Amino acid sequence: MAITSANQLELLQTAEAVAREKMIDPDLVIQAMEESLARAAKSRYGAELDIRVKIDRKTGRATFARIRTVVEDEALENHHAQLTLKQAVAIKPDAVVGDEVIDEVPPVDLGRIAAQSAKQVILQKVREAERDRQFEEFKDRKGSIINGVVKREEYGNIIVDIGRGEAILRRNEKIGRESYRPNDRIRAYIKDVRREARGPQVFLSRTDPQFMAELFKMEVPEIYDGIIEIKAVARDPGSRAKIAVISYDNSIDPVGACVGMRGSRVQAVVNELQGEKIDIIPWNQDQATFLVNALQPAEVSKVVIDEEAGKIVVVVPDEQLSLAIGRRGQNVRLASQLTALDIDIVTETDDSARRQAEFTERTKLFMDTLDIDEMMAQLLVSEGFTNLEEVAYVDLDELLSIDGFDEATAGELQARARDNLEAANIKAMENARALGVEDSLVNFEGLTPQMLEALAKDGIKTLEDFATCADWELAGGWTTVNGARVKDQGVLEEFDVSLEEAQHLVMTARVMLGWVDPAELLPAAEDDEEAEA
Incomplete structure (x- = not known):
């Protein structure tokens, strides 16, 4: 197949047809043709030659040119693609080193193999252009x-x-x-x-929660306009879903707008999702209120939130337990996804038994440590006292406010509590010393004898050991493993040490050891102060 005047225009027509079919730029097709013809010409004239092909975009005429670069005599390596300055001047009088000398060569007559190779190059280039076009078109969608x-x-x-x-x-x-x-x-x-x-x-x-959110956006104009916002979505695809919405216009009910007249809007989404049941829930900034809404249709008696652990305990009437949990745990699982909290559901009976067990345990603690009768211990627990520290160091007036407690009784209770705590501190310190805790850690401010004992049992016996700890290793935390939250028990977690407190203790130890420059901590502290201001 020779590139003659008879088929020059056919090149342009072919390029136009391919570009139109593949919906890409015709110039990309012509460039592919130029490259394929150049490759075919090299196989005809020699692979060591630098041959380039240029197709005129108007006439379709293909020009074959041999390119040679002008080099110094001693730099000449490839006689086919390079020439010396002396040789170049004979062809082009004003040539200098680095110029390119262009010689037109006769068009090639493509044999069957060369034509097939050229076709493959064109197809490859067209495919690449088509892929680029497809990626550019859909990446923003x-x-x-x-x-x-x-x-x-x-x-x-x-x-x-x-x-x-x-x-x-x-x-x-x-x-x-x-x-x-x-x-x-x-x-x-x-x-x-x-x-x-x-x-x-x-x-x-079709199972992604955002698929349902986008469907609602299409069906509910208020969501599209930004008057109503979808705050959270949780789905059990094909079965049930919960969607939390909020309205920024007090005159518009977000749930009613999403449901539509006679349920027309929500029904359109349900039909698209193969009959998936959808609970539309009003979003609330208060976590407890939002969770009560999320657990509908079950009734909730009480909500207890542990923000640090990201966990929440929900108390429901005994007869509402199965409804709150749902079939195979579906209702509570969706509510958990919606609120991003771990939810434990207990009945009122179980909650009462738990509180009674706590009451009995604290009563026994005060009876054993303060050497008082059951009635006096129960009075302390009823007033909200949970441990010896609270009794020992609370303001005396709080104890005097308890019925039957006079100044002598309150003072004696505080003295006994302090003596008990002191004895416990001495014993804990002896145990810590016996386990090998060194003075560098004992003298570190912020750690109680009980904390030192717990650290020693975990192998942390020096200030250097303590400084290598991570905050979560001390205070505990939560890790997500395969989508489930797993508890990481902290060495000092039983002493109610928060992550912030643990981080402060560790950084103080590192500063004392010279591992951290105190000046490096100042910008962060200043940022915190500005944020609080």
Whole structure:
């Protein structure tokens, strides 16, 4: 196949047709043609030659040119692609070192193998251009809903025609056991767009919580306009979902707006999600109130929040337990996802038994340590005293406010509590010393004898050992493993040491040892003060 005047215009027509079919720039196709013709020319004239092809964008004429670079005599290495300055001047009088000398060569006559090779180059370049175009088109559409047509199924995954490319809906991203046949219309959420070895991949999802959020945005104009905001979504795809909404206009009810007239708006979303039941919940900044809403339709008697542990205990009437938990734990699981808290649900009976056990335990503690009768111990517990420290160091007036307590009784109780604490401190220090705690840690301010004993049992016996600890190792914390929150027990957690306190203690130890320059800590402290101001 020679590039003659008879088929010069055919090059441009072919490039235009391919570009139109693949929806890419025609110039990219022509560049691919130029590269393929240049490769074919090298196979004809020699691979060591630098041959370039230029196709005129108006006439379609292909010009084959041999390029040689002018070099110094001693730098000449490739006679086919280089020439000396003396040789160059004979061709181009004003040539200097570094110039390129261009000689036009006759067009090649492509044989069958060369033509096939040129075709492969063109196809490869077109595919690359098509992939780039597809990635650029869909990368900014991540997080939106797209309509497509099912093309085929591969190993349970659905290949979807999305207009200018293909997308994949993996089987674990389908709702329940829904199935599709070729040419079925499908609506899905663009979960991710990535470049991969085989080209850009558009990954779809129908189980992602944001798919439901985007559907509501399409059905509820107030959400699209920003009057109503979706604050959180939790789904058990194909079965049940909870969505929390808030209105920034007091005249608009967020739940009613999402439900629509006679349920028309929510029903449209339900139909798209294969009958998934949706609970629409008003969002509230107060965690306890929000959780009570999230556990609907169950009734809640009491909520106890442990903010540090990110955990919450919900007390419900005995007859409401199964409703609060839901079938296979579905209701409480969705409420937990919605609030981002670990939720423990207990009945009023269990809560009463727990409180009674705590009351009995504290009563016994005061009876044993203060050598008082059961009635006096129960009075202390009833007034909210939980440990000896509170009795020993509370203001005397608080003890005098208890019925039956006079000044002599209150003073004697405080004296006994302090003596008991002192004896416990002496014993704890002896144990710590016996375990090998050194003076550097004993003299460190902020650690009680009981803390020193606990640290020694964990192998922390010097100030250097203490300074190498992480704050969470001391105060405890939570780690997420396979989507579940796992408790990390801290060495000093039983002494109610917070993460901030643990961090302060560790950093103080590092400063004392010279590991940290105190000046480096000042900017952070100043930032905290500014934030508080």
